[in-house]
Amino acid sequence: MNIIEQQENGITVLILDGRLDTVTYSDLETKMNELIGSQTKRIVLDFEKLVYISSSGLRVILNSLKQMSRLNGVIVLAAVNDMIMEVFEMSGFLQILQIGENRQEALEMAAK
Secondary structure, three states, X not given: OEEEEEEEOOEEEEEEEEEEOOOOHHHHHHHHHHHHHOOOOEEEEEEEEEXXXXXXXXXXXXXXXXXXXXXXXXXXXXXXXXXXHHHHHHHOHHHOOEEEOOHHHHHHHHHO
């Protein structure tokens, strides 16, 4: 998985490309810990190019949400495909996630 970091209007956008699984989850975990440790308060995870997420990936997102809530920050997901959305639904994550239909909507949600 590749992670591309961009800044848009003061919001950090991470574009995830590939598979978020037991082999790659530590890459995202390291990046999220780095951002949260530097007091980044608004993050959009762009899932447009993400094709798969495992329980390890879910755990990274959950831990990041917990850490971010302590900072009164926000993590918003963007462009989640149907297969990954189903994983979120089955795991109960839809109740705790903010998800934008596309990157622009996610940016608007993160800016509030």
